[in-house]
Amino acid sequence: MSSCAILAENISKRYQIGENAGYETLRESITRAFTRPVRWMKGERERSKTRAFWALRNVSLEVKQGDVVGILGRNGAGKSTLLKVFSRITTPTSGRAVLRGRMGSLLEVGTGFHPELSGRDNIYLNGSILGMSKAEIRKHFDEIVAFSEIEDFLDTPVKNYSSGMYMRLAFAVAAHLDPEILVVDEVLAVGDARFQKKCLKKMDSVAKQGRTVLFVSHNIAAISSLCTTGVLLQKGEVIASGPIQSVIQKYSSSAGISSSTHWTGDAGDNNARLKETWIRSLSPEGSFDTTADLEVGVRLQILKPIEGLILGIRLLSQYEYELAYMLQDDAESSVPPVVPPGELVRRFIIPGNTLAAGTYRITLDIGIHFVTLIIGQSDEGSLLFELENLYGVGRRFPVPMMRGYTSLFRPAWPVL
């Protein structure tokens, strides 16, 4: 028997939500204390304006030493709460967990960075906050600097850094944390694509060093390549655990996804707000058919002039594999012009006779190059659609009925 790194038994966590949840002012507590006898005599029951919300319910799991575990679940499933419990930031309402080994957690990059301090000082400060000893930081100092690519600005206060530099430095420190158990929450979404790739590679090497890693991300591709086992949470409960591929499959087929071809709402940050997304068929009948050209529309409200706007969509399979990625300005070779405030509508066309019949998802990638991600982590604006094979290729042998058929493309490429 190998030994456990983490063993959790029936962990539950309750939060009070509602008005005034959390803190009340002293006056309120005092009035409540004084009026209690009166209310009691009047026979009024203590009425609470808050209600209980169980972020975790009887979560039991075990993680073997050296396992790399992906934690999956929709927003609000309790993933982050679970990590907070394991990293001892919050205590469970009931239950018990035993951890063996030194624990390090990365719930955010750049925790405790002080804007007035230089990059050099912040490496020490942040490293120490994350749990590294002074000697360890000194040992890794040069690697951290090299990884972050900020050599020339080491003695500049980080408040003068660009957002990209700031994030790179923050990640570099975090990446050199080497505890026996590492807990990581969604921190890979930093920097530009090249740096993200570098981060993933670093995570991969961390995982391969035989360390125990708990990893939360919405990036299924990252999870599926990094993790060996997975845990699926839904409404605070563990609904599946085991080999990562089976958990991912369960995740993508779990309730919560319903076909939605139109989304309206208001999401984003103070740079831009996402207002509407849609997918429609351009065929005369408007049916979602494999032969039809599909239009994916995105309507944004730009609030500030944006230099380097990234606006793209991802096409995902039913199992959340990324099949395609397109940017609005992929065809252009030069730097895109500044996008002025106002409404911005873009239509992406997925030509007919490309995809096989099946269920697909569209998610968005909106951000500012090197600066920030506006939409991309959450499900906001994502679309789900099903394609049917009404007139298209391979109609004589409908794809879903063929045993073992796993292709996602069924293109009308010429056969000579």
Added chain:
Amino acid sequence: MNSALETEISCEIPASEGPAGAGHVTVIQASEPWFALHLRDLWTYRELLGFLVWRDVKVRYKQTALGAAWALLQPLLTMLVFTLLFGRLAKLPSDNVPYPLFVYTALLPWQLFAFALTESSNSLVGNQHLIRKVYFPRLVVPIASVLVGLVDFALSLLVLAGMMAYYGVRPAATTLLFIPFLLLAVLTALGVGLWLSALNIQYRDVKYVVPFLTQFWMFATPVAYSSSLVPEKWRQLYSLNPMAGVVDGFRWALLGSSGRSGAMLSISIVAVVLVLLGGLTYFKRMEKHFADLV
């Protein structure tokens, strides 16, 4: 698909807390006995404590025109005002020491105390981004903010040396005995700071209470006047304020004025110990809710 749920137990359960097997074992559970203060954790995190103090000291006077001069100006200006008001106008007696020196000696521990109390009360709320995202013994935070005050204290101590030379006051043989009183001041600030910082997490009223508290407390402390002005029958009650003992102790050690009786000093010490232990227990009891409430 359900079979995934029924993975059998395939790894061994670490039996107990202790140095069994690989490294150390952490147990996370809902409740802990109230007396479990885990003070040993503080030792493990001493480097972090050092870094937090270093951060606050380094950042303290950033982007100010006068920089660290503020550490000297604050007590000096207060001394000037007090000398004009209480020394010249009200002509308060000053135990045969020049009044400016008399008041400055008291301001040394007082300003340290007031600073430490204010900073530690706001420390948890001020560091909430850390509390929400990283684990460390939360006690590190108020302790660090109390220690930061010592840097200013050391600087103003140099000014005192200068002033004593100016007024031709020879240092008493007891000079170094101010250190135990300094410790008493720091512990008092920490004791009260622990209570207030933990309360501040839940009741932001604390932020508004602290300025009044320090103001009233100063009048209850013989900073501007001599404790010999306090009537004999009130002395016992007066000694409940540890800062009165601290200020008298500073004047006794540094200026050689008459000290206070051992009995009264012990009352102060007992008061500090009680406040500190109470503060620690309350802080520890609230600690696990900090991240959820802040």
